[in-house]
Structure formats: C-alpha cells, structure tokens
Amino acid sequence: MAYELVHTIGSTVYFVFFLLFLWIRSIPRTNPGAGWWAAAMLFALAARLVFLFLLVEHDVELTVWVYAALNVLEKLCLVIGLVRFFDLSLGMRYLWIATLAVEIWVFLAWVTGSPPLVRGFGLAVFNAGMLSYVAWVTYRRRGELDHRLMSITALASLLLAVHWATAFLIIHRVPSWFTQGFLLGTGLVMVQYFALLAAVLRSFENRLLEAESKALDMAFQDPLTGLSNKRYMNSLFENALILATRPHQLVAIICIDLDDFKPINDRAGHRVGDEVLKTVAGRLRKATRSTDICARMGGDEFVAICTQLDQHEQVDHIVQKLLRELTAIIVVDGREYVLGASIGISLYPLHGSSLPILLDYADRAMYQVKSGGKNGYRIHTAESTAERNPT
Numbered sequence: 548m549a550y551e552l553v554h555t556i557g558s559t560v561y562f563v564f565f566l567l568f569l570w571i572r573s574i575p576r577t578n579p580g581a582g583w584w585a586a587a588m589l590f591a592l593a594a595r596l597v598f599l600f601l602l603v604e605h606d607v608e609l610t611v612w613v614y615a616a617l618n619v620l621e622k623l624c625l626v627i628g629l630v631r632f633f634d635l636s637l638g639m640r641y642l643w644i645a646t647l648a649v650e651i652w653v654f655l656a657w658v659t660g661s662p663p664l665v666r667g668f669g670l671a672v673f674n675a676g677m678l679s680y681v682a683w684v685t686y687r688r689r690g691e692l693d694h695r696l697m698s699i700t701a702l703a704s705l706l707l708a709v710h711w712a713t714a715f716l717i718i719h720r721v722p723s724w725f726t727q728g729f730l731l732g733t734g735l736v737m738v739q740y741f742a743l744l745a746a747v748l749r750s751f752e753n754r755l756l757e758a759e760s761k762a763l764d765m766a767f768q769d770p771l772t773g774l775s776n777k778r779y780m781n782s783l784f785e786n787a788l789i790l791a792t793r794p795h796q797l798v799a800i801i802c803i804d805l806d807d808f809k810p811i812n813d814r815a816g817h818r819v820g821d822e823v824l825k826t827v828a829g830r831l832r833k834a835t836r837s838t839d840i841c842a843r844m845g846g847d848e849f850v851a852i853c854t855q856l857d858q859h860e861q862v863d864h865i866v867q868k869l870l871r872e873l874t875a876i877i878v879v880d881g882r883e884y885v886l887g888a889s890i891g892i893s894l895y896p897l898h899g900s901s902l903p904i905l906l907d908y909a910d911r912a913m914y915q916v917k918s919g920g921k922n923g924y925r926i927h928t929a930e931s932t933a934e935r936n937p938t
Contacts, residue, residue, distance in 0.1 A: 553726055554598045557733040561592040564740050571747055576754075580632025581747050584740065587624035590617045591736065612657035615670050619649055622677040629681055632746075633688055649673040667715030678708035681739075692753075696746045703739035710735060771821055772828035775842040780850060783840045784902045787854045788895070797856040798895040800902070801866065802909040803831075803873070805847035806887030806921045815882070822879045823886070830872040835865070850906070859894075866890055866924045874922065887922035889913050898927050 568585035571577055594617035597610055623646045630637045649669050656666035682704035689697035714728045767779035775783060787798055805827065812820035824847065831841050831849055840852035853865055873888040891913025893905045908927040916925045 551599065553729045553733070554595045557729065558592055558595040558599065560733060560737050561588050561595060564588045564737075564744065565592055567744055568747075571744075574751075578632055578747060578750050580628040580630075580743075583624045583628030583631055584743055584747075587621045587628060588740065590621040590624060594618050594621065608657060608660075611663075611666075612653060615653045615666065616650055619646060619653070619670070619673060622674050626677050626680060628743075629684055633684065633691070635684065645673065645676075664715065664719055667719075671711050671713075671715050675708040675712040678704045678711060682708060692746055693749050696742045696749065700739055700742040700746070703735050703742065707732065707735045707739065769828075769843040772825055772843050774828050774831070774849070775840060777842060777844055780840060780842040780852070781902055783842075784852060787840060787852055795857070797859070797862070797897070799851075799853040799856055799862045799865065800893045800895065800905040800909045801851040801853065801869070802891045802906065802913045803849040803851065803869070804889045804913055804917065805849075805873070806889055806917075808847040808886060811884055811886075815879075815884075819879050819882075819884075823877055823884055826877050826879075827873060827886070830875070831869070834869045834872045850909075862892060862894070862926065866892065870922075870924065889916040889921050890924035891916060891927065892924060893927040 565585055565588035568581050568588060572582040572585055594614045597613045597617065623642060626642060627639070629635070630639075649672075652669035653666055655661070656669070682701045685697045685704065686701035689701070691697075710728070710732055714724070714732070717724045718728060767776060768774065769776045808820070808823070811823055824843075827847075827849070828841070828843065831851060835841055835851055835853060838854050840850075840854070842850045842852075844850055851865075851869070853862070856862060869890065870888055874886060877884045877886065891909040891911065893899070893908035893912065895905055898908050899905045912925040912927045916923050919925075
C-alpha cells in the first residue's frame with residue numbers, strides 16, 4: 548500500500564477524532580481530559596500531514612524530524628489528558644522535562660546527521676514509556692469506569708508501546724516495513740482513542756444518572772431524614788397492595804406524632820431539633836422491616852406502612868417495638884432528651900382500600916391517643932368506621 552494512502556487514512560481518522568473530542572470539550576462541565584485528547588489528535592493529524600505535504604518538497608530527514616517532534620507532543624497530551632481524566636497526582640514538571648529532553652535529542656540527531664537508529668532510540672524510549680504508563684493507569688483504574696473500555700485502552704496502549712519499542716529496529720532491518728508499520732500504528736491508535744472517547748461518553752452517562760438519582764431523591768425523599776415523603780408514599784402504597792395478595796393478609800397504616808418535641812425546638816434550637824428528628828427516623832427504620840414503608844409527613848409527624856401481616860397480633864408487636872424505640876433517651880451534644888409518641892393505626896382492607904381514607908382513620912385514632920393522655924397507641928375500629936359511613 549502506498550505511503551500516501553496510509554497517511555491519508557491516518558489523517559482522516561485523526562481529524563475525525565479531533566473534531567469529536569473538541570465537540571465533547573465544548574459541553575459544560577466536561578472532564579478536562581477530553582480537551583487534552585483533542586490537542587493530542589491535533590498533533591497526530593499535523594504529524595501525518597507532514598508526510599503528505601512536506602515530504603514532496605523537502606528531504607526525508609527533515610520530514611522525519613518534524614514528524615517525530617509532533618508525535619512526541621501527541622504522547623505528552625495523551626498522558627496529561629489521562630492525568631486530568633482520573634485526577635492523578637503526577638508531577639507535570641517531570642513530564643515537560645522528559646518531553647523537552649527527547650525533543651532536543653531528536654533535533655540534535657537531525658542537525659548532526661546521526662544514524663536513524665540513534666534518533667529512533669530516543670523516540671522509542673519516550674513514546675514506549677509514555678504508552679506503557681497509559682496502559683498501566685488504565686488497567687489499574689478499570690474498576691472506576693467501564694472495565695471493558697479501560698481494558699481495551701490498556702491493551703491498545705501496551706501494543707503501541709511494543710510497536711514503538713521495536714518498529715525502528717524492524718525498519719532498520721526491513722525498510723519495507725516502514726509503510727506497514729504506519730498502518731499498524733494507525734489501527735492501534737484508532738482503537739486506543741475510540742476507547743478513550745467512549746470512556747468520556749460513559750462518564751457523561753454516569754454524571755446524568757447521578758444527577759437523575761439526586762433529582763429523584765429530592766422529589767421523593769425528605770431532605771432532613773432521608774425517609775420517603777408524602778408524595779412518594781402514595782406510589783409505594785400501591786406497590787404494598789400488590790404484595791398483599793394472600794387471603795386475609797393485612798397492611799397496617801401507622802400514624803406517629805411525637806409528644807413533647809416542640810419544647811426541644813423552642814429551648815435547644817432547631818439544629819438540635821433536626822438531630823432529634825434524624826435519630827427518630829433512624830429508629831423508625833430499625834423498628835420496621837425492609838419491606839415496610841417509612842415516611843415523614845412534615846414537622847414531627849411520621850407514617851409507617853407495614854406490609855404482609857397475617858395476624859392482628861403482629862400489629863401490636865410492631866407498635867410496641869416502635870414505642871420502645873421512640874421513647875428511649877436521645878442524646879444530642881451530650882444532653883439527653885426524652886420524647887413520647889402518640890400512635891394511631893388503621894388496617895387494609897378492614898378499614899378501607901385507599902390510602903387517603905386509611906390515613907384519615909389512623910390520624911383520628913392518633914388524636915384520640917393524644918386527647919387521652921399521649922404516649923400510647925390505638926387501632927381504629929370497624930365500629931367507628933361504620934359510624935363515619937352509615938348505610
């Protein structure tokens with residue numbers, strides 16, 4: 548294959564990658580590695596254009612020197628992009644010193660007319676070393692992103708390191724390998740940068756998923772306690788009903804209002820009050836099962852929806868455990884606080900089939916506990932349901 552065709556292919560590939568990385572770099576909050584990889588592709592493109600245009604009018608040695616100088620800068624930008632992409636603690640000064648040293652080596656080899664092996668040795672050591680570092684980092688960091696993409700990058704980089712370490716020796720012995728070597732290198736670079744491009748896109752995907760997760764948390768979770776909020780509780784209740792498929796299975800809707808919480812807010816301040824509410828939320832989770840639903844309705848009011856109950860006695864056991872947890876001493880900043888809990892309960896399907904009705908019954912039962920002395924629980928009765936809905 549003619550060298551003009553090989554370098555045309557290489558130039559086209561590098562130009563496309565340059566445009567893609569440049570486009571990605573223009574997206575707000577893009578990982579800074581993309582910008583450096585765009586610069587790397589620009590230097591690689593320039594190096595290939597040198598062979599297409601400079602070689603026509605100048606001698607081979609000048610063309611090879613300019614190509615080598617640009618290729619060194621491509622490897623520098625590749626490594627800096629990797630450092631920025633993974634936020635590595637690598638001293639940039641040493642990279643620039645190594646780059647300057649090899650550029651001087653290649654320049655002196657051209658000026659003094661040194662044999663190609665001398666020039667090739669310095670270039671091979673630098674490029675193979677930089678590519679080996681890329682292979683090592685991407686392999687070690689493969690668990691932080693898509694491990695397949697990082698493994699592909701590591702393998703392509705390792706093969707490129709071997710290619711650079713041996714190509715100048717092979718060309719010295721077999722001059723016809725010059726064109727084939729360029730074609731092989733172009734293919735490996737294409738795989739390497741394609742995997743890096745896909746890694747940047749995957750980082751975008753992870754960022755979007757993280758933002759979506761945070762948005763969902765804000766939409767469906769209480770920001771203080773991390774419990775579900777009232778909006779999310781409604782959809783979770785529908786899922787709870789799907790689980791309650793066995794005959795005679797019950798779902799308990801438990802409304803909880805903390806007793807004596809307001810004095811804590813008034814005397815100790817809202818910061819302490821918030822810490823108390825966080826502790827209450829943690830104890831509410833502890834006292835319920837993973838299949839149950841815990842939500843904060845606002846202020847010091849909470850709801851627990853306990854699913855898949857087979858007997859009424861289970862409700863008493865759950866509520867008694869809740870009372871023990873919620874009335875235990877809470878310590879904040881070395882001071883002890885004691886709360887009470889007024890709890891009202893309604894049962895699906897005995898008292899209704901919709902959450903608003905069941906919450907209303909549980910809420911009424913809870914206020915009956917408050918009016919009767921607080922710190923206890925009451926289950927809504929079918930008789931009171933009949934009184935509320937006379938036939």
